[in-house]
Each structure stands twice: as structure tokens, then as C-alpha cells.
Amino acid sequence: MSDAPIRIGVSACLLGQEVRYDGGHKRDPFLVETFGRYVEWVHVCPEVEIGLGTPRDPIRLERAGRDVRLVNPKTGIDLTRKMRTYAARRLAALEDQDLCGYILKKDSPSCGLERVRVYDGQGVPSRNGRGLFADALLRRCPNLPVEEEGRLNDPRIRENFVERVFAYRRLRSLFAGRWTIGDLARFHTAHKLQLLSHSPKAYATLGRLVARAKGMPRDRVRAHYGAEFMKALSELRTPRRHASDQ
Numbered sequence: 001m002s003d004a005p006i007r008i009g010v011s012a013c014l015l016g017q018e019v020r021y022d023g024g025h026k027r028d029p030f031l032v033e034t035f036g037r038y039v040e041w042v043h044v045c046p047e048v049e050i051g052l053g054t055p056r057d058p059i060r061l062e063r064a065g066r067d068v069r070l071v072n073p074k075t076g077i078d079l080t081r082k083m084r085t086y087a088a089r090r091l092a093a094l095e096d097q098d099l100c101g102y103i104l105k106k107d108s109p110s111c112g113l114e115r116v117r118v119y120d121g122q123g124v125p126s127r128n129g130r131g132l133f134a135d136a137l138l139r140r141c142p143n144l145p146v147e148e149e150g151r152l153n154d155p156r157i158r159e160n161f162v163e164r165v166f167a168y169r170r171l172r173s174l175f176a177g178r179w180t181i182g183d184l185a186r187f188h189t190a191h192k193l194q195l196l197s198h199s200p201k202a203y204a205t206l207g208r209l210v211a212r213a214k215g216m217p218r219d220r221v222r223a224h225y226g227a228e229f230m231k232a233l234s235e236l237r238t239p240r241r242h243a244s245d246q
């Protein structure tokens with residue numbers, strides 16, 4: 001496996017950069033002081049990068065029929081198209097960085113992963129949205145380990161995220177060069193206990209895929225195995241499954 005640094009994308013304000021709408025930051029001590037010792041950050045502030053200043057008017061998500069728009073409620077300016085265009089371009093550029101994970105700032109209309117406030121026509125919020133940049137990230141990189149900083153305060157979720165980051169890196173290494181079905185079978189065997197501790201069902205499904213991989217197009221095998229492997233690891237371990245593997 002490559003000894004290149006493990007690169008993790010991160011909402012810039014979580015590293016202490018003063019890029020928030022109010023000119024402040026949301027420095028996260030665990031990320032900066034602990035996790036940051038082992039990874040190389042690739043920091044991104046979508047709102048600053050689309051040209052909004054710091055400080056700036058707060059922006060928010062608003063429901064418009066079946067769509068959700070990113071809006072400055074004070075001026076009425078709709079930033080949806082600008083953010084979506086930017087996100088597509090920025091995420092394409094990030095592909096060259098070989099990210100192994102991404103940590104997003106919760107509640108943000110740009111970066112929030114889940115339960116972001118979406119305001120209706122009467123200005124009443126529902127907590128059922130996702131930031132526009134976060135949404136574009138998940139669509140473009142569906143297998144990438146992604147978490148919010150708030151959820152990483154839960155030790156089980158934190159452990160799971162770190163585990164997925166390293167597993168994703170190994171998966172990428174496997175598929176980065178010319179790989180054979182034998183390489184895939186060895187990879188699968190090497191991850192047997194890890195997969196079983198998350199999902200015995202997924203381990204069996206992946207095993208069947210490896211067994212019939214010879215007759216399948218390589219791209220399909222890679223896409224299918226990669227998606228199922230990362231999905232399996234995102235299931236939190238239970239003490240029972242973990243004990244059954246000892």
C-alpha cells in the first residue's frame with residue numbers, strides 16, 4: 001500500500017479558520033489535535049470559495065416546490081446555481097487529491113450532512129435537509145467515508161469512520177493498478193474477520209461476487225465490490241458480532 005499521506009477533506013471552519021458568516025470559526029479540538037496528527041487535511045470552505053465574503057449575510061435552505069434552494073433571506077439572492085456549479089468543478093479537482101474521507105460541519109446549508117434546516121414559505125424550518133455542497137459530494141463519491149464533526153463525538157461512530165478511512169484507502173490501492181481476480185480474492189480473504197464483524201450477510205454476498213467475477217466485466221466487478229464493501233463497513237459493529245469473530 002502507498003505510504004503517501006492519508007488525505008481527508010474537511011470543512012475549513014473546523015480547523016479553526018475564520019471563514020464563517022460571522023467571521024468566526026468552529027475549531028474542533030479532536031480533529032486539530034488528535035486526528036490531524038495522522039492525516040493531511042484538504043480544507044474547503046464552499047461559501048468563501050463561491051465569493052461570499054467574511055463576514056457575510058447568513059444564507060439558508062428554502063423549499064421551493066419539490067426543489068430546495070440556497071438563498072440569502074435578507075436580499076433574496078438565490079445562490080443555488082452558483083453553489084452547484086462550483087461544487088461540480090471543485091469536486092472534480094478534488095479527485096486528483098485521492099481523498100480517503102471527508103468531515104463536514106453539521107447544520108450548515110452548504111456543508112451539513114443531515115438534518116439541516118429547510119425553511120418553508122412561511123419561514124418555518126424543518127430539519128430534513130442537506131447542505132448543497134455535501135449533497136454534491138455524496139452524489140459524486142458515494143463510497144467515500146463521510147461524517148459530520150458532531151457525530152464523531154460518539155466513540156463508536158468515530159472508530160467506524162477511522163476504520164472506513166483506512167479500508168477505503170486499501171480498496172483504492174487494490175483497484176488503482178492492474179488487478180487480477182486473484183488479487184481481489186486475496187483482498188476479500190484478508191478482510192474476512194473485519195467484514196464478518198460488521199455484516200455476515202455482506203461478507204457472503206461479496207464472496208459470491210468474487211466467485212463469479214471471472215465471467216464479469218472488470219468495471220462492473222470493481223463498482224459492485226467497492227460499493228458493497230464500503231456499505232458493509234458502514235454498519236456499526238455489534239459486541240455480539242465482534243465477539244463471534246474472536
Ligand code: SF4
Nearest residue numbers: 012013045105108111
Ligand atoms: S460550514 Fe462550510 S461553508 Fe460554512 S464556514 Fe464552515 S466550511 Fe465554510
